[in-house]
Amino acid sequence: MTGPIGHLLVGPRSHGVVRYAQSVFDAVKAENADHRLSHTHRVGAGGAAGLDECALVHVHVTDRLFGRTPRRARENVLAMIAALDRPVSVTLHDLPQPSDGPGMQARADFFRAVARAATGVIVSSHHEASLFAEYVDGTIGVEVIPLMFDTVRVDKPSDSAELTVGVLGYLYPGKGHMETLQAMSDLDPSIGFVALGTPSPGHEDLADDLGKVAADMGRRCTVTGFLSDDELFRASTAVTIPVAYHRHMSASGSINSWISAGRRPLVPRTAYTDELAARSPGVLTMHENNDAALRSAIESAFANTASTWIDSAVTPSPTAADVGRAHQRLFRRWTA
Numbered sequence: 054m055t056g057p058i059g060h061l062l063v064g065p066r067s068h069g070v071v072r073y074a075q076s077v078f079d080a081v082k083a084e085n086a087d088h089r090l091s092h093t094h095r096v097g098a099g100g101a102a103g104l105d106e107c108a109l110v111h112v113h114v115t116d117r118l119f120g121r122t123p124r125r126a127r128e129n130v131l132a133m134i135a136a137l138d139r140p141v142s143v144t145l146h147d148l149p150q151p152s153d154g155p156g157m158q159a160r161a162d163f164f165r166a167v168a169r170a171a172t173g174v175i176v177s178s179h180h181e182a183s184l185f186a187e188y189v190d191g192t193i194g195v196e197v198i199p200l201m202f203d204t205v206r207v208d209k210p211s212d213s214a215e216l217t218v219g220v221l222g223y224l225y226p227g228k229g230h231m232e233t234l235q236a237m238s239d240l241d242p243s244i245g246f247v248a249l250g251t252p253s254p255g256h257e258d259l260a261d262d263l264g265k266v267a268a269d270m271g272r273r274c275t276v277t278g279f280l281s282d283d284e285l286f287r288a289s290t291a292v293t294i295p296v297a298y299h300r301h302m303s304a305s306g307s308i309n310s311w312i313s314a315g316r317r318p319l320v321p322r323t324a325y326t327d328e329l330a331a332r333s334p335g336v337l338t339m340h341e342n343n344d345a346a347l348r349s350a351i352e353s354a355f356a357n358t359a360s361t362w363i364d365s366a367v368t369p370s371p372t373a374a375d376v377g378r379a380h381q382r383l384f385r386r387w388t389a
Contacts, residue, residue, distance in 0.1 A: 056108035058384050063133075064118040067279050069223070069306045070146050073200070074113035076373070077144070077380060080201060084377035108388045109172065110137050111380075115146040116163045123159040127166045140172040142387055144198075148176065148184040152227065152301035157188070164189045173387045175380075177304035180325040184303055196383055199332065200309050201376040202369040207315030207362060210290050215273075218351060219247040219292030221285075221318075222299075222307035224263075224276065225256045229298030234266055234274070236298075236348040240355075242271035249288050251279045289314035294354045294361055300342055302326075312336045317363050319350045335367040 060078040064071040104110050112133075120126030134141045145168070149160035164185070168174050174195045176182050182195050218237055220230050234246050246267055252260050260276045267274030280288060289295065295311045295318040302308075302325050311318040317335075320326045321342035330337050338360060340350040354361055363369075371379070 056106050056388075058388070059104040059107035059110040061104065061110050061112045061137075063112060063114075068118065070113050070115055070118060073146075073306055074144075076201065076203075077113070077376060080373040080377035081380045081384075082377075084374060084381055104137060104139075107139060109140045109142060109384060111142045111144070111384070113144045113146060114167055116160055117147075123156070123163040127163045130163075130167050131170055134167075134170050140387065141170070142173040142175070142383070143167060143171045144175040144177070145181070145185070145195075146177065146304070148181045148303050149188050150184050150301060150303065151188075161188050168193050168195075173383060175383070178325055179328055180323075181303045183324075198376055198379045198383075199329075199371050200304055200306060201371055201373045202309055202333075203313040203373065205313055205315055205363060205367075205369060206286065207365055209315075209362060215245055216243070216293045216355070217245045217247045217291070218294045218296060219249055219289075220296050220298070221249040221289065221310055222297075223250050223253045224248055224259045225253040226259065227299065227301065229296065229300065230259065230263060231266065232344055232347065233296045233298050233351075234263055234272075236344060236351055237272065238270060239348070240351070244293075244355075245273040245275065247288070247292055248274075248276045249280060249285060249292070250277065252276075285310060286314050289316055292316075293358060294319065294351055296320075296347070296351070298347055308337070312363065312369055315363050317361050319347070319354060319361075321347070332371075333367070333369040336363055336369050 062071055062074050116123045116126040119129045145164055149157045149164060151157060153160055168190055175198050176185060176195050177200045179197055182197050185195055220233050222228060224230055230248055237246060264274045277288060289311060295316040297308045297318045297320045300321050308318060317338050319338050319340060322339045323342060326337060326339060340346040
């Protein structure tokens with residue numbers, strides 16, 4: 054390397070991609086004996102000037118962080134890469150797929166343009182790599198570094214007076230909040246529904262819709278709003294049944310958050326969850342990818358709530374150290 058590696062963080066600190074980017078930087082720095090060779094910088098605190106000495110700049114990218122539309126986001130990212138005037142590598146998040154509907158093509162155009170401008174491309178699952186090849190650009194090779202797990206903390210709370218079913222992460226259509234609530238229709242109304250997170254911009258009405266559906270059931274509905282890491286951990290351990298019913302996930306920080314809190318969430322069987330279960334046996338409870346199967350899985354989990362906790366002998370993979378080393382290897386290759 055002829056200079057340090059810069060990690061450029063773009064977007065609000067509360068955004069999952071930005072928080073993960075910070076975690077990757079911390080993991081890389083922890084695995085680097087000479088911490089001077091890796092430093093972080095945030096857009097808005099000096100622009101690109103603070104990265105002048107870097108041999109390579111790494112950025113975590115999804116279209117929604119860079120513009121209100123994929124086209125505007127593409128213009129902004131390409132302008133940023135040009136302004137940096139040095140090799141830029143990227144980790145792409147939330148790859149386009151048919152479930153995006155009419156907006157898929159514009160999103161694919163965004164990711165294609167970014168990948169072609171980058172020195173190297175990372176995605177977070179082999180499923181994402183297949184999506185990239187099929188819908189973005191099959192001529193560009195990508196590297197797979199799975200999402201890291203924080204050190205798993207199993208801290209079971211004392212028996213709660215209220216039983217709950219919880220979904221973790223930003224609220225938006227397709228994340229599974231409404232489907233999970235509707236799957237509770239035959240459960241005792243004393244069992245509450247909890248959404249651990251805040252609505253995505255433009256989807257604030259989803260919280261109101263959840264409240265109305267829950268009220269019709271006579272059920273309590275809680276939307277926590279944004280939670281700090283410590284608050285999220287405590288809330289994750291307090292939920293009785295953890296659910297991640299995002300049926301079109303290609304990588305999932307929400308699932309990792311459940312697991313890092315020692316929980317074994319209910320998840321639909323998909324290409325991604327099959328991949329995760331094969332890499333880390335014992336961290337998921339899988340069911341078929343339909344609403345009826347979710348309903349049955351929730352009922353079964355209430356009959357055996359111990360099944361919603363990860364066994365203390367299980368170590369999810371990859372760890373932060375694994376991810377830090379994997380990035381270091383790629384950065385050495387890309388700056389050789």
